[in-house]
Amino acid sequence: MQRRHLMALALTMAAGTSFADGYPTKPIRLVVPFAPGGTTDIIARVISDPLGKTLGQPVIVDNKGGGGGLIGATETARSAPDGYSLGVATVSTTAANPAINTKTPYNPITDFTPIINIAATPxxxxxxxxxxxxxxxxxxxxxxxxxxxxxxxxxxxxxxxxxxxxxxxxxxxxxxxxxxxxxxxxxxxxxxxxxxxxxxxxxxxxxxxxxxxxxxxxxxxxxxxxxxxxxxxxxxxxxxxxxNRLAYYGILGPKGMPKDMVDKLNEATRKSLEDPAVRKRIEDTGSIIVANTPEQFAQQIKAEFEVYKEVVKKQKLTLD
The missing domain is CATH 3.40.190.10 (Periplasmic binding protein-like II)
Incomplete structure (x- = not known):
């Protein structure tokens, strides 16, 4: 399935057509890797509706909890890079859990395409x-x-x-x-x-x-x-x-997403976050709006992963 998607993407590239042309043409799934009611779920539901309106297609939140976020994050990592299955990135799923769990079924640095850090929270x-x-x-x-x-x-x-x-x-x-x-x-x-x-x-x-x-x-x-x-x-x-570390809540997709599609999603999310009502809903939770670039978010994920790897090593933390 993934191979067919990649072949289609390669043909599109060969034809010189922008990946973002006409995207999206159907609803986008946004996987929350935790059960409803937590901060990840709250942030996802605040941004999903305005983001869907900006993109012209619904963004549907799908909770896939379990494994400290690993189950949902793994599903995102294994999705086709066509922009229709995205995930909410957290420190738990992209840094803390992979740092302590040697059996994490994905690499947080190489198996995702960072799109945007929505907000940082205490x-x-x-x-x-x-x-x-x-x-x-x-x-x-x-x-x-x-x-x-x-x-x-x-x-x-x-x-x-x-x-x-x-x-x-x-x-x-x-x-x-x-x-x-x-x-x-x-x-x-x-x-x-x-x-x-x-x-x-x-x-x-x-x-x-x-x-x-x-x-x-x-x-x-x-x-x-x-x-x-x-x-x-x-x-x-x-x-x-x-x-004394903040948590981040962003959007990412599987590795291999086309840059113009990533840029379109980033721009649409930033535009959604410019709405005073959306900003207020997020800031009222005690969170700080970030809305950075894909490159900046990728650097944040890498830096946080290194921090938690050092914590695990220094404190000799294990899952046992």
Whole structure:
């Protein structure tokens, strides 16, 4: 199937026709590699409708959760490079998970075509209101006093929440049991319900629960304190700068996508992000609009992958 698509693309090139001419002529599938309800899903659904209107064809969000994002990302990597099957790129799927998982069925640098980084988001450690501590000093004291007593939820094994929490544990000498989920949405549901006391999550999916008083914010990864959470310190403030990393949410496709098609998708996404209503919906989650070039996004993915490979090596992290 893929070979036929590639042959068709080669014939088009030989004929001197632009790949982007007339594209798209049918709906585009946008794979979200996590269950509904998490930040990846939120960002995808905010951008999909305006992007579809800009392109003139619907952009349909398709959730394919599992494996810390690997299942959905693998599906994108194995798709035909015809522009009709794209995926949402996250730090989990293009850096953290491949860095720790030696059995990742794709290479995050060579098996995708980066298109655009939509937004960068802070990350957060939050707890159920029943947790004994309500601020960072109390949180770290409680963990040190009771090693092994508590557990934390994340979007999945090898995801950014898992990796950053394991890095946090190694830097602070604490021990908390990891409970992986098929996405941040299910993890948040259990932490809010009190089944699991702690979560390390991206801010956009956790923030509504924080605002509703269903989660207590403890510490965030962000350049400075957030206007939405002015009383919550950053990891840098508490002496843990290595954990103070933002997450990215972008669009990519399988390797081999024609450059003019990539440029058309990039331009359409940037145009969609110029809409004040779309920008507001994304910024209201605590995210920062990026909207960069395909080349810049490719450099970001490569840089983040190198960072997490070093984290895995230095901290001797494994999936076992």
């Amino acid at each position: 990350n957060i450690i939050a707890v159920n209101p029943s947790f004994p501590a309500k601020d960072y000093a109390g949180f770290i004291a409680e963990l040190k006093k009771n090693p092994g007593k508590y557990s934390y939820g994340s979007s999945g094994t090898g995801g950014i929440g898992h990796m950053l929490m394991e890095l946090y544990k190694s830097l602070t000498g604490t021990f908390v049991t990891h409970i992986p989920y098929r996405g941040a949405g299910p993890a948040l549901n259990d932490v809010v319900a009190g089944q699991v006391p702690i979560i390390f999550d991206n801010l956009p999916s956790a923030l509504p629960f924080v605002k509703a008083g269903k989660l207590v914010p403890i510490v965030v990864s962000a350049p400075t304190r957030l206007k939405e959470l002015p009383n919550v310190p950053t990891f840098k403030e508490v002496g843990l700068e290595p954990v």
